[in-house]
Amino acid sequence: MSAEVAQLVDQAGPYLTAAIGAYGAAVLTRAEDAAADATATLGRRILHAVWRRRDEAGQAEVERVVDEAADEQDESYTAAVLGRLLRRVLQEDAELCAELSAMLPAPAAGTVTVTASGERSIAAQHIGTAITGDGHTAPRP
Template identity: 85%
Template sequence: MSAEIVQLVEQAGPYLTTAVSAFGAAVLTRAEGTAADATVALGQRILQAVWRRRDEAGQAELERVVNEAADEQDESYTAAVLGRLLRRALQDDAELRAELAAMLPAQAAGSVTITASGERSIAAQHIGTAITGDGHTAPRP
């Protein structure tokens, strides 16, 4: 798999997960203007770009996969399912890769993107101690 596809999937992943979490499979057919925020809107545009390039059977498969991802409570599973879906879509479609690259915000050289989404999620580039959940006490130095 090309480095370009890997990079596009990594960049698009948080947008896809957020859009599917917000709208479920309706993200594929929902009017774009109704998206709650920029992250959801971009994830929706990416999924709809994949949707438009598929035949009827491919659209049914995409809808099934998105439904499955939306029903899943484990966000890492959802991200993995959507990442696999996007990698397959990008593999043989140079036009889709170009369209997606144009949609995604350009990353500055050396920049780092960190995303946390979901209840009690945390994200950090560098972290000492992070505790989530109930009934924990901070470790003693």
């Protein structure tokens, strides 16, 4: 696998996961919503670009993988399934690599991207105590 494909898959992963989390299996049929989260919208655009460049059998495969990912509650599994599909598709299609490179923000050296998706989600590069839910109080030192 080329370094460029690996980098694109790593960059696109959080967007794809956010899109599936926000839209579920309807991600391929949902119209763009101006109020939608930018991360999920970019993920939807990436999936549409992949789907659009596939033949009928390839489109059916993308739909199957998206349905499978949408049914899964484990975000790491979803990311892995979508990453495998994207990696394979990008290895076969150099033009799609260029298209996705143009869509994705350029990675900055030393920058860390942290994405949270879903109700009451939290995300942090480093965290001490995080509590989500109702009726909790912070632990006392």
